[in-house]
Amino acid sequence: MPHHSRLSSLVLDCPVEDLAEAAAFWSRALGKKIASVDQDGDGRYAELETAEDEPIILLQKVDHAARVHLDIESDDIDAEADRLEALGARRIGFVKRWWVMEAPSGHRFCVVRRQRERFGPHLNRWE
Template sequence: MHKSRLGVLVIDCQTNDMGRHETFWAGALGRDKEAGSKDPKYRDLKGPDSELRVLLQSVDHEPRVHLDVETDNIPAEVERLTELGAQEVGSCKGWVVMQAPSGHRFCVVPPQRPDFEDNANVWGD
C-alpha cells in the first residue's frame, strides 16, 4: 500500500533570469516570492499550505508547465502509473520523469506539502 496525489504545478522557464519570471508569476497568481532561494534553478511561489504548490524551474528546453505527483513510495507509484500507460523517461535527484500516453511529461517525487499524509490517495491492499 502507498499514497500519492497531485502535489506541485511546475512552470518551466527557459531563462537565466529567474527573478524576472518569479516577479511575474508571483504577481499573476497572487503568491509571495521565495525569500533566499537555496538553488538558483528553482523558485517556490508561496501560498496557503492547503493549495497546490507552485514551483518555477529554470530549464534548457522550451517553456512548458508540468505536474509533480508526490508519493511516499516512488517505485510503487511509478509501477502504478506504468500500468495505466505512462512510460518512464528518466530520473533526476531521486525523482522519476515520466510521460503520459498523451505525451505530457510529469515527475514522481517525494511528498512536498505538509498535509500529504492526511490528504493523499491510498493505493493497494
C-alpha cells in the same frame, strides 16, 4: 504494499537566465508572494507561497521550451511509478531523487517524494 500519492506541484518550466523576473511576474499574476527566488541555492528553482491545501507552485530554470508540468508526490515513488506505468505512462529517467514520466498523451510529469511535512489532505491510497 499500499502507498499514497496526490497532486503536489505545478511547475512552470522557464527557459531564462535568472528566475527572479519570472518569479516576480507569476507572483503578481497569481497574487502569491514569492517564498524563494533560489529554493535550493543553485539558481534552478523559485517558489511562490501557497496555502497548505493548494498545490506548490515552482518555477524551474530549464534548457527546453517553456511549459507547465505536474508533480505527483508519493510516500513510495517506485510503487507510484509502477502504478502509473500500469496505466500506460512510461518512465523517461530518474533524476536526483524523482522519476520523470510521460503520459500516453505525451505530457511529461514527475513522481517526487513528499514535499510537505503534512501529507494530506486530498490523499489517495493505492493497494
